Amino acid sequence: MAYNEQLTNRIREALAHLPKVEEKKMFRGVTFMVKGKMCISVGNDEMMCRIDPDIFEAVLEKSGCRPMVHGGRTMKGFVFVNEESIRGKKEFNYWINLALDFNKKAKAAPKKKTSTGRKKTS
Numbered sequence: 001m002a003y004n005e006q007l008t009n010r011i012r013e014a015l016a017h018l019p020k021v022e023e024k025k026m027f028r029g030v031t032f033m034v035k036g037k038m039c040i041s042v043g044n045d046e047m048m049c050r051i052d053p054d055i056f057e058a059v060l061e062k063s064g065c066r067p068m069v070h071g072g073r074t075m076k077g078f079v080f081v082n083e084e085s086i087r088g089k090k091e092f093n094y095w096i097n098l099a100l101d102f103n104k105k106a107k108a109a110p111k112k113k114t115s116t117g118r119k120k121t122s
Contacts, residue, residue: 003029007083008042014096015040036108040099046082049099050106053077059098077102 008030015021015032022033027048031041041048048068051059053076059065064085068078086092 003042004044004083007047010092011040011042011047011096014093018100034100034103037103037106038109039103039106040096043080045084046080047086047095048078048080049095050078050102051098052102052105055098 011032012023015034018034020035022036024031024033027041027043029041029043032039038050040050056067056076056079059079060067062081062085064082066080066082068075068080081095086095
């Protein structure tokens, strides 16, 4: 699974002060789960941020940002930001903070049930 290790390390460092950060290999890269909720993912040359859907349209106007499209449907609240546009600390921190701000009010995905009907605890 190829992903951008330099960008992954930058995100890892930015989240190091937080409790309950988990890394999962998914979406052809690494996803950072904060408090059990998907927050930021890293692929080859971009990161995906989960942001407040209320600011989605305004954020799309930022340089290097594009919407996440899955199955032909735009996923409001998920954006990709190319690495070129986040080389500076200020720009990088802007996106990290947007994702962390939304994480505080985002809902975690429901736990999957096992074949016995009980909730899976990981």
